[in-house]
Amino acid sequence: MEKFTVLNGLVAPMDRANVDTDQIIPKQFLKSIRRTGFGPNLFDAWRYLDEGWPGKPGPERRPNPDFVLNQPRYKGASILLARKNFGCGSSREHAAWALAEYGFRAVIAPSYADIFFDNCCKNGLLPVVLSEGDVDRLLHEVAAFPGFRLIVDLEKQIVATADRAKAMRFEIDPFRKHCLLNGLDDIGLTLRHADKIRAFEERRRLEQPWLFG
Amino acid sequence: MTPRTLYDKLWDAHTVHAEEDGTTLLYIDRHLVHEVTSPQAFEGMKLAGRPLWRVSANLAVADHNVPTTGRAGGIADPVSRLQVETLDKNCAEHGIVEFKMNDLRQGIVHVIGPEQGATLPGMTVVCGDSHTSTHGAFACLAYGIGTSEVEHVLSTQCLLAKKMKNMLVRVDGPLPRGVTAKDVVLAVIGRIGIAGGTGCTIEYAGSTVRSLTMEGRMTLCNMSIEAGARAGLIAVDEATIAYLKGRPFAPRGEQWDRAAALWQTLKSDPAAKFDREVTIDARSLKPQVTWGTSPEMVVTVDERVPDPDREKDSIRREGMERALTYMGLEPNTPMTDIRLDKVFIGSCTNSRIEDLRAAAAIVRGRHIASNIRLAMVVPGSGLVKAQAEKEGLDRVFRDAGFEWREPGCSMCLAMNADRLEAGERCASTSNRNFEGRQGTGGRTHLVSPEMAAAAAIEGHFVDVRQWR
Numbered sequence: 001m002e003k004f005t006v007l008n009g010l011v012a013p014m015d016r017a018n019v020d021t022d023q024i025i026p027k028q029f030l031k032s033i034r035r036t037g038f039g040p041n042l043f044d045a046w047r048y049l050d051e052g053w054p055g056k057p058g059p060e061r062r063p064n065p066d067f068v069l070n071q072p073r074y075k076g077a078s079i080l081l082a083r084k085n086f087g088c089g090s091s092r093e094h095a096a097w098a099l100a101e102y103g104f105r106a107v108i109a110p111s112y113a114d115i116f117f118d119n120c121c122k123n124g125l126l127p128v129v130l131s132e133g134d135v136d137r138l139l140h141e142v143a144a145f146p147g148f149r150l151i152v153d154l155e156k157q158i159v160a161t162a163d164r165a166k167a168m169r170f171e172i173d174p175f176r177k178h179c180l181l182n183g184l185d186d187i188g189l190t191l192r193h194a195d196k197i198r199a200f201e202e203r204r205r206l207e208q209p210w211l212f213g
Numbered sequence: 214m215t216p217r218t219l220y221d222k223l224w225d226a227h228t229v230h231a232e233e234d235g236t237t238l239l240y241i242d243r244h245l246v247h248e249v250t251s252p253q254a255f256e257g258m259k260l261a262g263r264p265l266w267r268v269s270a271n272l273a274v275a276d277h278n279v280p281t282t283g284r285a286g287g288i289a290d291p292v293s294r295l296q297v298e299t300l301d302k303n304c305a306e307h308g309i310v311e312f313k314m315n316d317l318r319q320g321i322v323h324v325i326g327p328e329q330g331a332t333l334p335g336m337t338v339v340c341g342d343s344h345t346s347t348h349g350a351f352a353c354l355a356y357g358i359g360t361s362e363v364e365h366v367l368s369t370q371c372l373l374a375k376k377m378k379n380m381l382v383r384v385d386g387p388l389p390r391g392v393t394a395k396d397v398v399l400a401v402i403g404r405i406g407i408a409g410g411t412g413c414t415i416e417y418a419g420s421t422v423r424s425l426t427m428e429g430r431m432t433l434c435n436m437s438i439e440a441g442a443r444a445g446l447i448a449v450d451e452a453t454i455a456y457l458k459g460r461p462f463a464p465r466g467e468q469w470d471r472a473a474a475l476w477q478t479l480k481s482d483p484a485a486k487f488d489r490e491v492t493i494d495a496r497s498l499k500p501q502v503t504w505g506t507s508p509e510m511v512v513t514v515d516e517r518v519p520d521p522d523r524e525k526d527s528i529r530r531e532g533m534e535r536a537l538t539y540m541g542l543e544p545n546t547p548m549t550d551i552r553l554d555k556v557f558i559g560s561c562t563n564s565r566i567e568d569l570r571a572a573a574a575i576v577r578g579r580h581i582a583s584n585i586r587l588a589m590v591v592p593g594s595g596l597v598k599a600q601a602e603k604e605g606l607d608r609v610f611r612d613a614g615f616e617w618r619e620p621g622c623s624m625c626l627a628m629n630a631d632r633l634e635a636g637e638r639c640a641s642t643s644n645r646n647f648e649g650r651q652g653t654g655g656r657t658h659l660v661s662p663e664m665a666a667a668a669a670i671e672g673h674f675v676d677v678r679q680w681r
Binding site: 113185 | 252256277290293368412441464468626647
């Protein structure tokens with residue numbers, strides 16, 4: 001996993017609540033057996049006027065000029081500013097893969113669906129939680145100032161304006177923070193406890209053998 | 214000892230190791246695997262050179278991509294075919310039990326787990342699918358995971374997790390005629406919202422829940438995720454134990470007796486504290502119909518499409534306006550005036566034998582309305598399908614103009630050929646009415662099997678409480 005330390009990035013707004021993972025990456029793209037290739041289909045049904053399917057050549061696609069990420073001012077954005085309950089619905093990790101491949105390294109929202117939040121953390125995509133008031137204010141600033149950037153500092157747990165005039169603190173579990181800062185593979189971390197897992201498993205097998213049939 | 218909830222007990226019983234910040238290594242008893250969210254996990258395991266931790270924990274089935282017609286000819290779509298073949302290959306390589314497409318036991322992963330007795334009380338059950346919450350009906354800690362977590366389970370038999378809060382949804386009283394488990398859960402979602410259970414595990418209790426069959430309880434737990442909760446739970450009782458007895462993966466003989474005795478303890482202590490409680494009077498419930506693009510956008514069948522002008526919160530109002538535009542609906546339209554193009558009876562929410570019996574009882578001796586272009590029944594598994602055929606339900610549906618299909622996820626999410634065309638409106642027994650869920654531009658209304666069946670006959674929504 002790519003490390004996440006400090007990000008200074010252009011901010012793109014997604015000014016609606018309850019954006020579900022079916023919108024982030026529609027189901028027809030889930031037929032892929034690979035972990036990559038989802039970026040061009042991020043928000044596919046909103047982003048294009050034509051219907052997308054796996055393998056449809058890029059030049060055939062007709063971008064929707066009204067969709068926020070198609071506006072030239074948000075080209076190259078690496079921070080997505082969203083409203084509450086972002087990433088609800090399906091557990092598809094493809095949503096986090098698509099956001100990361102598109103170029104986002106952080107999402108800022110008042111809240112996330114639980115599975116999506118975990119999926120982001122496993123892919124070096126930092127889900128930052130700020131208050132609804134802060135997000136509301138930032139959405140106004142993004143709209144008002146083309147080129148609006150934010151600094152996300154994971155070590156210090158702050159989101160700051162580019163001039164560092166204002167900083168907002170965010171909370172994150174120490175364990176997740178440690179993994180993200182160091183780009184750690186948590187399977188590797190878990191396997192350090194392999195002996196403990198084996199001992200637990202053996203005890204369980206004796207007590208409830210029917211679980212191991 | 215401090216009184217504990219059922220969730221507390223399941224959590225404690227599976228804790229292998231806990232970090233200082235509460236991050237816990239949880240042991241996973243059962244891992245259900247399907248074709249969509251597993252290929253990258255198997256590949257990751259291979260690339261890292263790690264072996265599968267415990268083969269017997271895994272049970273696999275292809276359900277999302279499989280066609281519901283003409284299976285003898287295989288899967289026509291080459292991309293879908295490759296995904297299913299990849300599951301076959303991965304299972305063969307690791308020795309994982311897999312119910313292949315033409316196996317009688319094949320079906321939707323959340324239907325076959327309990328049907329086979331592969332879901333047992335007291336287990337942790339995970340799957341790369343958010344509707345894994347279904348299995349909580351058996352007092353399992355069951356939840357959906359992403360593909361990185363699928364790889365984590367395959368490689369370590371554990372998951373890293375932080376404990377959720379305890380939420381109690383208590384439903385008491387007899388259910389009125391025409392009101393089902395589906396209506397109960399839609400009403401819960403309407404009450405608490407689609408993020409109402411975020412960060413929580415929901416336990417469902419109360420006399421109404423106790424009176425539900427195991428299939429009804431599965432419907433209830435299934436849609437916990439639509440209320441934001443990763444897991445839903447129901448305590449063990451006689452119905453739980455009776456359902457499991459004799460199932461292929463369930464214990465037998467002396468082990469059955471030991472297991473059944475242990476399972477009886479899987480309930481919250483009377484004095485256990487919940488962080489949040491919601492109480493619902495079942496007597497007040499009516500059949501539910503969603504009108505928008507989120508499961509919380511739901512009303513009762515005798516109500517009208519809501520008017521955004523009456524919503525004070527601007528974010529909610531804008532969401533309602535967008536939903537009405539997408540759904541092609543005018544505010545204040547009576548729900549019973551909404552005309553339909555397609556009807557889908559199926560999905561991990563409502564495709565079990567009792568669902569099919571209930572729908573068949575509505576359509577028996579009648580015919581679908583002329584404006585219904587397609588009405589389809591997709592049984593949850595090959596065994597459900599066989600049972601329904603034994604009871605002659607296939608005949609009832611076919612005579613009424615329904616198509617009788619092979620089992621799978623089908624038009625719940627339209628990854629196979631079953632889908633809505635842009636602008637088509639569907640009464641669906643599935644769980645999500647998100648934009649494009651059943652096909653790009655398709656419009657979904659979530660209802661119970663009875664409501665879907667009645668809508669197929671009349672061509673528009675009708676109140677099944679008045680059905681004769």
